[in-house]
Amino acid sequence: MSGPDLSGFSMLDLFRAELETQSQALTEGLLALERNPVAADHLEAAMRAAHSLKGAARIIELEPAVRVAHAMEECLVAAQRGRLRLGQEAIDALLKGVDLLALVASDGPNGGAAAEPAVARFLATLDRVLHGTQEAASTAGEMPPPAAPFEPPPAEPAMRTEPGDAVHGGGGSERMVRITAEAMNRLLGLAGESLMEARRLRPFLDRLTRLTRQHAALAKAFDELRAVLPPNPEEEVADALVRVQDRLGASHDALAERLAELDALDLRASDLANRLYAETLESRMGPFEDGVRHYARTIRDLGRTLGKRVRLDIVGGSTGIDRDILEQLDAPLGHLLRNAVDHAIELPDERAFAGKPVEGVIRVEARHSAGLLQILVSDDGRGIDTAQLRRVILARGLTTPETAAQLSEAELLEFLFLPGFSLKETVSDISGRGVGLDAVQAMTRAVRGQVSISSTAGIGTTFQLELPLTLSVMRTLLVEVANEPYAFPLAGIAHTLRLPRTDIAQLEGRSHFRFGERQIGLIACHEILERGEPKADQSELAVIVIGDGEGSYGVVVDRFLGERELVVRPLDARLGKIKDISAAALLDDGAPVLIIDVEDMLRSAEKLSASGRLRALNRTSAAVGARARKRVLVVDDSLTVRELERKLLAHHGYEVEVAVDGMDGWNAVRSEPFDLVVTDVDMPRMDGIELLTLIKRDARLGVLPVMIVSYKDREEDRRRGLDAGADYYLTKGSFHDDALVGAVADLIGTAYE
Template sequence: MSADRLRDASMLDLFRLELDTQAQIISNGLLALERAPSADLLEACMRAAHSIKGAARIVGLQAGVDVVHVMEDCLVAAQQGQLELGPQRIDQLLRGVDLLLRIGATAPDQDAWQTGPGREQINAFLHGLQRSLSEPDAAQTVAPTTMDGASNTGDSRPIGGDRMLRVTAAHLNRLLSLSGESLVESHRLASFNAALLRLKRLQHNTAHSLSLLQQTLQDSAPEAARLDVLRTLRQQFAQSQDMLAQQLAELESFERRHSSLSQRLYDQALACRMRPFTDRVRGYARTVRDLGRALGKQVRLDISGEATQVDRDILEQLDAPLVHLLRNALDHGIELPQQRLAAGKSEAGTIRLSARHNAGLLQIDVSDDGNGIDLEQLRRAIIQRGLVDQATAARLSDAELLNFLLLPGFSMRATVTEISGRGVGLDVVHNMLKQMRGTIQIFNQPGHGMHFQLQLPLTLSVVRCLLVEIGGEPYALPLASVNRTLALEQEQIALLEGRQHFSFENRQIGLVSSCQILQKSEAAAADRSIPVVLIGSHAQTYGLRVDRLLGEHMLVLQALDPRLGKIKDVAAAAVMENGAPVLILDVEDMLRSVEELIAHGQLDRVQHHSQPGSQPPQPGKRILVVDDSLTVRELERKLLSNRGYAVRVAVDGMDGWNALRSEQFDLVMTDVDMPRMDGIELVTLIKNSPQLKAIPVMIVSYKDRPEDRQRGLDAGADYYLAKASFHDDTLLQAVLDLIGEAQT
């Protein structure tokens, strides 16, 4: 392994990101295993450990490889039933996760882990865990009963993977009653239709009477005959008017009843998805008490609004933001007992957590009776970090000052503790709320505490969207992800470093084509101005060129068939008011697609007017890289892109299989152990497909035993490369042997 790769800051950052993710999977799995042993949880822990070991070997962190290897031995023994994962062994494995995170945090300086105290820590851990493999665990796990599990989660997930939700009999009875009302209302349409048929016959008779009147006038019939026909015509016309007025009134009444019934039916169906707020917060009181004791503080948590009904999807995502706010209140807000007594307060502090419905929104309040925040100290911290100059800082209001607490990396702590000081707490809260289309407000009373007010939609199943036309078809963009809409003139677009930009609020914003992202043909603009939608955050904002803006609409989300997998750049579907289907775009996924196009140098220019005769550039040979390790994917992508190949990445076998069915590739490179579909399954599918079997397939895996290699080749792989002996030249030479040099 070259020293240059180890010093590659971007690769190390990717490794740390992957390490954090996979370490969290192992930690969560181990804690769940302590409560209820499960083969699926063991498999998830094993897969996460494999990914960490492979990524650590790629970036040259041998200390990390050593730690993960012995953890794998313990997990394999548990899988084979040779030992039981009791509390002591789980404690040792969790210490191993902590050790891995410390090793990753100090990369690339690994000398401390090869000799001295660092190596002693590793050796002590290895010796302790290896010894536990042969010794019985003093305490055994106790699995909770099914009743306890159900009461804790409020739902269950059967083996088939379908989502299930507990619904009360009362909810089902009301839903059935409303469905019956809807059926009765639909039968009213039959009588309404019969009345319209009578009106149609009356109009036909009226038309016949008009013909008779015309004939009598032409034949110079007696005046009495003409008057008689005219009298009949007037009667029929009056009857038509009366019947039409009655049917219009009936139609209006039906529309009102149907709208009311539809709303009640939707509200009742939505109520079936609701769960009480207490389902998420029932364990918080113990958490606050234990953490307060660890900090030497006496703290009590008061929870109100426990019966407030919250949408299941929102409730599941609320845990992390609320825990961050509670930890901040404990560490930053609540004072030590002696400080509280000196300030004339009670010795024990109080944190209040409440939930309620307010103005059609879910409002959650987290407050404490601590010391609040010193606004002048906050103002000085903002200036010291260079966020604003002194003159600007002096003009900031209290609310504007407090909003700086939500910035990434901002912390009032000079030192980092286990609980706070890293500046990620409120940033995480803010980002999570944005993902749920929510907002946060901060209120402060110096010396008396802080108050955080969260407002979220009552449900994530209804979303207000901006409808746009792309490639002649309507698409929806969630309004929460739309920053602004613009109309750009051709002269406002400039080229910077070969890419199109335009100026907006003293910033240069990159211009990208929505048609290229969605792989659709781009139509020439009908007007001189180009409709543009601004998406993304402050650090990553792009202008999305669309064909037309169609206005705002409230749409009810419809989940896509799970058999489709994750469709690139698409979040969900909906049905518009006219009954036409529309796809709701995944803006975060689109931003990743833009970054991928930029990284590969494939971002097209937005054409204002059609340019007949222009030829698109010919791409090089295309390679699909399939690996669930972010570190490995990025390394292989860089190596291949630098040699001129066009590289597309997939996060697992299922993602790779979807890509193969929609795009053309000259080579597939895949790992073996991956979630959803492993590499052997993917190779087998490719080689059994008449359309794809000619594509060369290379397996790149950490498994280097002869039987593993033979298994991959038997499945149809054309080349097998072990990550343990991974070198840049080895990989590139294998690619050259299979498909030759990249073509430009």
């Protein structure tokens, strides 16, 4: 049976990979032995890890590591044989040995031979621990049993995968393929695109199904036609009817057969794309425990520094989490855990007086809930003194005494997330500098999550982080702004509502509305994105509330398009940071959509508000004061024809815009709303047929009526225009004023209907 392909790695690389695995086993075993020094299973696991590292270091001739590992093994064997009880000093020394092994194997300036002085000091410390305890035992009349050397076979070096590596096994063998995180992201993006492309089959299938129903209606109409014919039609007519009926039946059967084949293809393609995407996404996932288990040692050492006994419990360690999120969570989790040790966990005497175990417990739990990843960091410490918190808020002038007295406990706790805020009166290397919880909130929001806090005095404190399962897929609310779709991440939305214009209030020249007990500023998304004006003929506004507390804003969009789950595609790095935009995605029909950066949009709203340049929103719809006029776009490269049509339609009440060719017209219809497009055929850059084709293929513009007005009056020219999707074909050579206006009215009605 073939083993892993390790040919691309040096022997030192292999040792470092094994060191990472075995060091973790050593650390976990030693932390467990600190609580129960005679636990046989933990003694055995720690001793085997030290022995394996000694053998591996000897193979690569890393002599300092051999001596360190051998001394650790001797100490653990002595504990197994009863010659040594692993007290606090012994555990401290052995944990330092774990750190020293990493230093010896490193390429840094203190690694390798340069670590020799540290090795000598460690060996002297461990020798004192080992022999000092043995001498004390002998003095007490105890005879140490003979030590039989323990020589298990050396463990085979295990290869650690780097971030972005993928490991595949099959048939009992394991093969490693190195792949960069960037390549994995591209692969996931392609898998997401394949998923979107597979979903495009369903709308096409639905259209064919409607066509089948239309075919059935045609067959029914044919039967009705036969029913009204004379009983004995002429032989030629009867034969023609039979042929038509046969062809209708055959075409219906063929269409039904192709439809069934396409339906099966849709199912297979969707299943394959979903499995491909799920497998690719799974390759980015890792167990939550991988990112937090190293904190067990950190918590223990920090507690020792502060004179506290504390341990870390990990619950739900196997819960899957995106490795990118896991990496970005490292810093905020570190803040929360250090704060828990320093602020929350009491000293042993204080805990004993309160009737608690002298050892404090910090618990980190991960679980999936409602499509999100929930991480809870809790402790059994003293809890947060809300009375003290209220006093600190007042002392810093963060609110008035009247307001502070009315704040609920949840509202008080929110002040802990303010930059520079701390309840700690003294400053230390661990905490008290006011840096931590604001960073936790910022980093959590950076991965589209949110954090909340709850606390009970004397019982403990819990922080709850709600995060997406992956950064590659985002649940969003699609909206329309100036006839373009945009996506708001659901995690960044506090509320959505339809706001009657009559509920808009003007305060100091700015638009507001009452939301619960608060007044919230109202701003048009069009103004932030510099995309024209919101629709003035709507009696209700579609509003998205973003932000928290006093920093909330109601963002007005043209309309809600519904929730979508989008595969996030990062923007090209050469574009730099685009204001108010975080990324992009593709909709089911393949159309691109920009994803809003909610935090950036909040900052933009703040800047506009501070500058005094915010435009007020009207309390009444434009339709109340005046009837909205139908808008027509005239596209023609002839100035004379263009102006003639503009004046004629404007005279009859229509609002008319003009474009000089097809390209100009295409840009116009994508940026502004129109009720009708009137276009010539022969034009530079883009002719009328191309413009017509683009409009009819567009998912949003496909229902927009298009009229062709052309000098080409041949039947094939007319058929070409109608086949391309034109709703009306009028020739310039024969049209007069009434003909053009009548055709426009036939398509969209009069100017004010």
